[in-house]
Amino acid sequence: xxxxxxxxxxxxxxxxxxxxxxxxxxxxxxxxxxxxxxxxxxxxxxxxxxxxxxxxxxxxxxxxxxxxxxxxxxxxxxxxxxxxxxxxxxxxxxxxxxxxxxxxxxxxxxxxxxxxxxxxxxxxxxxxxxxxxxxxxxxxxxxxxxxxxxxxxxxxxxxxxxxxxxxxxxxxxxxxxxxxxxxxxxxxxxxxxxxxxxxxxxxxxxxxxxxxxxxxxxxxxxxxxxxxxxxxxxxxxxxxxxxxxxxxxxxxxxxxxxxxxxxxxxxxxxxxxxxx
Numbered sequence: 001x002x003x004x005x006x007x008x009x010x011x012x013x014x015x016x017x018x019x020x021x022x023x024x025x026x027x028x029x030x031x032x033x034x035x036x037x038x039x040x041x042x043x044x045x046x047x048x049x050x051x052x053x054x055x056x057x058x059x060x061x062x063x064x065x066x067x068x069x070x071x072x073x074x075x076x077x078x079x080x081x082x083x084x085x086x087x088x089x090x091x092x093x094x095x096x097x098x099x100x101x102x103x104x105x106x107x108x109x110x111x112x113x114x115x116x117x118x119x120x121x122x123x124x125x126x127x128x129x130x131x132x133x134x135x136x137x138x139x140x141x142x143x144x145x146x147x148x149x150x151x152x153x154x155x156x157x158x159x160x161x162x163x164x165x166x167x168x169x170x171x172x173x174x175x176x177x178x179x180x181x182x183x184x185x186x187x188x189x190x191x192x193x194x195x196x197x198x199x200x201x202x203x204x205x206x207x208x209x210x211x212x213x214x215x216x217x218x219x220x221x222x223x224x225x226x227x228x229x230x231x232x233x234x235x236x237x238x239x240x241x242x243x244x245x246x247x248x249x250x251x252x253x254x255x256x257x258x259x260x261x262x263x264x265x266x267x268x269x270x271x272x273x274x275x276x
């Protein structure tokens with residue numbers, strides 16, 4: 001353990017400081033920091049920009065943890081015990097090497113912000129069965145992963161205000177996103193989408209504190225033309241009966257699914273290799 005990290009731990013133990021910042025300390029394992037996982041009083045643990053490869057099950061000992069930042073490490077797997085952190089409100093595991101989330105992950109009772117941007121997670125076995133039971137979630141950042149589809153169960157995240165799906169391989173969006181009535185930001189740029197469910201047209205995504213990002217998708221001409229005029233024109237289009245007919249015809253013909261955007265995917269793979 002570096003002298004800098006040891007000093008931070010010693011100060012936290014002596015002062016009972018609830019916030020522990022171990023950013024960019026060249027840490028490769030939490031086991032090399034004696035006493036860290038026994039500091040039950042800490043509420044915020046920041047470990048971004050280190051070299052962690054795994055998180056030990058004993059992370060569950062930090063029973064008062066509210067914020068856990070593991071951004072930009074090389075973590076390949078999270079322990080199932082992490083979901084027993086009942087006070088956790090913010091979890092950032094972005095820019096790691098995760099290809100799945102652990103079993104039981106959806107049992108966080110008060111989690112509000114989840115960021116697993118820039119990993120290798122996809123739909124199916126990558127997400128645990130109870131993932132969409134995170135009803136307290138307000139912001140979900142899933143960008144730069146490998147999603148091609150998204151479960152209709154997304155509708156269960158009823159308090160969601162921000163949904164970021166940018167730079168995946170999505171070929172479709174579930175209609176059920178339209179049931180997320182509190183949604184104010186939707187980021188779907190950089191996917192393989194050709195159409196948008198008309199139900200999304202009923203959401204409030206155009207206010208001063210709202211954001212709708214649609215660029216860099218192979219949209220059907222009807223959407224592409226309106227997007228040139230701005231997102232508000234796309235939202236108007238989604239409420240149009242002519243568009244609803246086009247949408248229905250499109251999804252009924254699965255053989256028209258667009259080819260993979262290999263150029264975009266290769267750019268994503270190259271970026272991941274550069275940060276490895």
